Amino acid sequence: xxxxxISAGTLQEVQGRSLWADARHRFLRNKxxxxxxxxxxxxxxxxxxxxxxGLRAPDDINWDLESWGPPNLELGYLLGxxxxxxxxxxxxxxxxxxxxxxxxxxxxxxxxxGVIWGATAGFIGGRIDGLxxxxxxxxxxxxxxxxxxxxxxxxxxxxxxIYIAIGxxxxxxxxxxxxxxxxxxxxxxxxxAAEASGVSKWxxxxxxxxxxxxxxxxxxxxxxxxNVILTESFISFLGMGVQEPDSSWGTLVSEAAVxxxxxxxxxxxxxxxxxxxxxxxxxxxxxxxxALDPKDR
Amino acid sequence: xxxxxxxxxxxxxxxLFIIIAGTxxxxxxxxxxxxxxxxxxxxxVEANLLKAYHLDEPLWQQFLRYLNGLLHGDFGPSFKYxxxxxxxxxxxxxxxxxxxxxxxIFLALVIxxxxxxxxxxxxxxxxxxxxxxxxxxxxxxxxxxxAPILTLLIGMQLQLLPVGGWGHTSNYVLPVIAxxxxxxxxxxxxxxxxxIEVLSSNFVRTARAKGLPxxxxxxxxAIRAAILPVVSYLGPAVANIITGxxxxxxxxxxxxxxxYFVQGSLNRDYTLVMGVTVFYGALIxxxxxxxxxxxxxxxxxxxxx
Numbered sequence: 001x002x003x004x005x006i007s008a009g010t011l012q013e014v015q016g017r018s019l020w021a022d023a024r025h026r027f028l029r030n031k032x033x034x035x036x037x038x039x040x041x042x043x044x045x046x047x048x049x050x051x052x053x054g055l056r057a058p059d060d061i062n063w064d065l066e067s068w069g070p071p072n073l074e075l076g077y078l079l080g081x082x083x084x085x086x087x088x089x090x091x092x093x094x095x096x097x098x099x100x101x102x103x104x105x106x107x108x109x110x111x112x113x114g115v116i117w118g119a120t121a122g123f124i125g126g127r128i129d130g131l132x133x134x135x136x137x138x139x140x141x142x143x144x145x146x147x148x149x150x151x152x153x154x155x156x157x158x159x160x161x162i163y164i165a166i167g168x169x170x171x172x173x174x175x176x177x178x179x180x181x182x183x184x185x186x187x188x189x190x191x192x193a194a195e196a197s198g199v200s201k202w203x204x205x206x207x208x209x210x211x212x213x214x215x216x217x218x219x220x221x222x223x224x225x226x227n228v229i230l231t232e233s234f235i236s237f238l239g240m241g242v243q244e245p246d247s248s249w250g251t252l253v254s255e256a257a258v259x260x261x262x263x264x265x266x267x268x269x270x271x272x273x274x275x276x277x278x279x280x281x282x283x284x285x286x287x288x289x290x291a292l293d294p295k296d297r
Numbered sequence: 298x299x300x301x302x303x304x305x306x307x308x309x310x311x312x313l314f315i316i317i318a319g320t321x322x323x324x325x326x327x328x329x330x331x332x333x334x335x336x337x338x339x340x341x342v343e344a345n346l347l348k349a350y351h352l353d354e355p356l357w358q359q360f361l362r363y364l365n366g367l368l369h370g371d372f373g374p375s376f377k378y379x380x381x382x383x384x385x386x387x388x389x390x391x392x393x394x395x396x397x398x399x400x401x402i403f404l405a406l407v408i409x410x411x412x413x414x415x416x417x418x419x420x421x422x423x424x425x426x427x428x429x430x431x432x433x434x435x436x437x438x439x440x441x442x443x444a445p446i447l448t449l450l451i452g453m454q455l456q457l458l459p460v461g462g463w464g465h466t467s468n469y470v471l472p473v474i475a476x477x478x479x480x481x482x483x484x485x486x487x488x489x490x491x492x493i494e495v496l497s498s499n500f501v502r503t504a505r506a507k508g509l510p511x512x513x514x515x516x517x518x519a520i521r522a523a524i525l526p527v528v529s530y531l532g533p534a535v536a537n538i539i540t541g542x543x544x545x546x547x548x549x550x551x552x553x554x555x556x557y558f559v560q561g562s563l564n565r566d567y568t569l570v571m572g573v574t575v576f577y578g579a580l581i582x583x584x585x586x587x588x589x590x591x592x593x594x595x596x597x598x599x600x601x602x
Contacts, residue, residue: 032430138311138312138315141309141312141578141581141582141585142312142315142316142319142578142581143536143539143540143574143577143578143581145540145543146558146570146573146574146577146578147319147574149558149562149570150320150323150562150570150571150574151323152562153562153565153567153570154323154324154326154567155326226437230439233439233441234439234441234540234544237439237441237544238543238544238547238559238562239559239563240562240563250441253441253442253445254441256445257441257445257548260445260448260449261449261453264449267442267445267446267449268446271438271442271445271446274439274442275434275437275438275439275442278437278438278439279433279434279437279438281437282433282436282437283433286433
């Protein structure tokens, strides 16, 4: 067709597909990833829109029901009641707000630290690079979950502290990825070509280096979110994270685990919602990797 | 080799020092000392107590004393378990945790490698997709969800295994499963990816071209190369097993270090928490070192000089 156009003298610009359009196309063909994305969006929407869905309040106590009562569809208790006769399903949605917020905030913290650290090391290079990466190596060997727990023991259980602590411990991989990417891109021919044709340094960075770093970073961000949610739930499960009256998925699973003999639906319900969310995020991350990293296709 | 070993051990010292200093100074930042009680003790008694625990010395001197104690295996006294030192608690619980962790890591390696190689040899078949979907579940579902559900299903509904307690062989089964499932999944995915890459590499093609039977090509050439990423994952895997054991020991009431750590954290037993952190930090550094040495033995391209 292009030949015909040229011969007709109407030279049309060939519509190039950008990296992102290409990636989107590949992602949308991945059924597992797309399904996961839809389910995840539904879960996020349900959690954050819970106050507007006409559900009962999370602290609404129903004295007519027994504690840890079974699911009761007539009254709308999808997962039954918790220890204080509150609607467990509603509490799971509200707990999801905390868990998801921790996931997003801590990932953002790790993204900012990791990108700045990695890009600086990669750009400057030399001894400073060596030193910065040595620090990352040292931090790698530290059992961070123990440090996060220790922080909560020493400073009390502020939720903000947990956000920051988890974020501050998950930037190491990000720093390594960004540095590796920066280093390898800097030496590529197309950068040389751009330099040779007089493109400004700023434009090289914004037009070539950042977009090329972005792929792995986006992939890694999607895989960090479930890890962070998992870490927070882990700490909360042990009773060292979010405190009453707030709840997160970790505290809910932990409470349900204690009574699983009399109320098995509680652990299956709360644990199931947590597991489905984490599973979806992992599938989305995997799909992103396949879409953005053509090497592994 | 020896030179490399010395250099790596030298490199481990700053890491360990950061861990120790971090834990020590965090402990001192903690509001309320070990003897801050509701009822005020007479000042002379308090002074004597502080003196007995060397808390009246300058901070740097206390730090040196703590370091010196650690070198002699002394982690200080436990604040809550008055009759025990932290070292007694740690070394009392360690054999239990070690047994559990060692079985879990061994099973994770055997099953994970087998599953990964098996899936790689059937790349893009439904068997491969099934294996990888299952292992995705293993990675995504946290072990504190898996463990109670296992207990519920196998321990309570089917009454096949005990749900808690310690001492009998059957007590090991559920905790080990809960502990190693996520690692089986991670190792299987890692093995599959690297095996697929190796199978399309030049030396495997050469081996095939020479007419080696497929079985020999795979066992002698491909697996040896494909196993390398798994070896470098061993360090993190050990760290993950240790972290997992904290929650698994708590759920199954196993008297290991992890359980002491949780109890210590809830009881604000600072010295115990710090001691466990330092101990596990050292253990993880050691495991990383062993994994690196093993990597060198297996990979002919790595030379230690």
